[in-house]
Amino acid sequence: MMSDPSNDSTGILFARQPIYDRQLNLAGYELLFRPYGGGPIVAADFDGNRATSQVLINAFTAADINEVCNQQPAYVNFTSDSLVQDIPFDSRVLVIEILEDVTDTGDVIEALTRLREEGHVMALDDYALNDASHPLLPFVDIVKLDYPAYTSDTLVSTIMALKARYPGLRLLAEKIETQEDYRIAMEAGCHLFQGYFLARPEPVRGRVMPINRLNTLKLLAELNAPDISMRDMAETVQRDPFLSVRLLRMANSAFAQQSRPVTSLHGAVMALGLSRIRSLASLLVLSRFEDKPHALQNLAMMLGHFCHQLAHHLPGQASEMGFTVGLFSCLDSFMDQPMEEILAQIPVHPDIEAALMHRTGALGLILQTATDYQKAHWESIDWPGLASLGLSPEQVAIAYQHALTRTNREQ
Structure with missing residues (x-):
């Protein structure tokens, strides 16, 4: 991948995990925060806002985002604070993943309205409800279903409820771990798929000046x-x-x-x-x-x-x-x-x-x-x-x- 032309050191910029469609064609990558030195993420020290900032800066400035994502969309997690910021990145490349703990505060609703007007594609992450009642659903284009949270029956009923209320919604089954998981999610009507069965996250390395x-x-x-x-x-x-x-x-x-x-x-x-x-x-x-x-x-x-x-x-x-x-x-x-x-x-x-x-x-x-x-x-x-x-x-x-x-x- 491309890097800055300087005397610098190579480290992990972020990780990427592919997302596939029903024909198993590449449909995007989720970009995931990773410590530059490659060490473990310490939960007690983890800062979601910093993680979002670091992934965005590294993906759009330290790396060639189109090369990294093979001309496919880049999915990036956004916290509440990240959402209300003025995002200076191409809406044709970035898919904004709204984290599951984001609530419908006035600032968030105002930000989501603005982002939709600017043409950003948005996804709701880790959806684990059994109905179509989430207050942020009207703003998103994609729902990432937390597959392990469902039985076969509740997955089907949830997908039916979501499609009935939001016909244009695309459904992404995440945390697909086995062939059987993939088959069930396919038959239930999901459009996109992500998980260890298909591909594990891989580090994207680049150069950062010491x-x-x-x-x-x-x-x-x-x-x-x-x-x-x-x-x-x-x-x-x-x-x-x-x-x-x-x-x-x-x-x-x-x-x-x-x-x-x-x-x-x-x-x-x-x-x-x-x-x-x-x-x-x-x-x-x-x-x-x-x-x-x-x-x-x-x-x-x-x-x-x-x-x-x-x-x-x-x-x-x-x-x-x-x-x-x-x-x-x-x-x-x-x-x-x-x-x-x-x-x-x-x-x-x-x-x-x-x-x-x-x-x-x-x-x-x-x-x-x-x-x-x-x-x-x-x-x-x-x-x-x-x-x-x-x-x-x-x-x-x-x-x-x-x-x-x-x-x-x-x-």
Whole structure:
């Protein structure tokens, strides 16, 4: 399979398990999370949101998804949180598998409605009911029947009920373990089949650049320079093969339904816009810190967007430095170094350094506000100081909600 053109190490990107139709023709693959080093999945440490993000990033940026899936659809599990994010991947390639524990909250219903309007195919995973009563059934195209949960009779009656209520629904029998399982599911009227009898999951290997923390730190600093132009951004990304390949693939996934593909980094920057390319590039760079929890990456991106929104009221370059201040405020946790040592290794604007080191200046006030607000330390917030910057409590609340929404969309 294809890999990034860099001096990197090979590991497991994800696993794939084929799905077959009634004629045993290949009809798709389910892409499954696997630890990069190939070790076991520890249930106590498993994070469904991180698993979804990792599979999507690896499948659409570290791998050639069409090559991996032989031009067939890619089924990927989605949690409730994953569903409400803005998915920048081609609806003709991705099948969204709604996990069995997803409930019909307002946010989920709104997300499913939007995804259907965007043309996404959706499947309901691990269906084990004996009727057609699930509240999310009206939104899906495929139901994955948890075969071991049924007897022969209940399987037939459930399929009849589903077909009567949703005539266009396709039924996928999963966990097919034996020839007899396959025969029963066929005769019951299933359209698609998946399980160990047909094929076990196989690892898809690829190359991920090993992390050089100092080089990664310098790259983050360049990407977030306040005066960077689109041309400079493209040139900065171009020097990093890992980032170049992934951003190009991400741009083409996001804009895959356009008639003309994005073929250059300058084109990617133009298509995505400077602000979005900056945040996506920063997100991809932070994803290299595989030894750090996903929550830390989320926090860094959220603080970046929060400070960026608050800094809109500041004059000159300061308004563009808000994202950098928020993002960089977590660098000591990523690098396992004191902030003073980190800032000695990279060039940063004096106002950014003052904000990070001493929480002084307008940027320092904004950063302190963001961290206090995120921790619900309302009594610590300097509201008079914010008022002098033209920021009201209502504007701070709106900025926080915007930051949360933007961060969720980028996961």
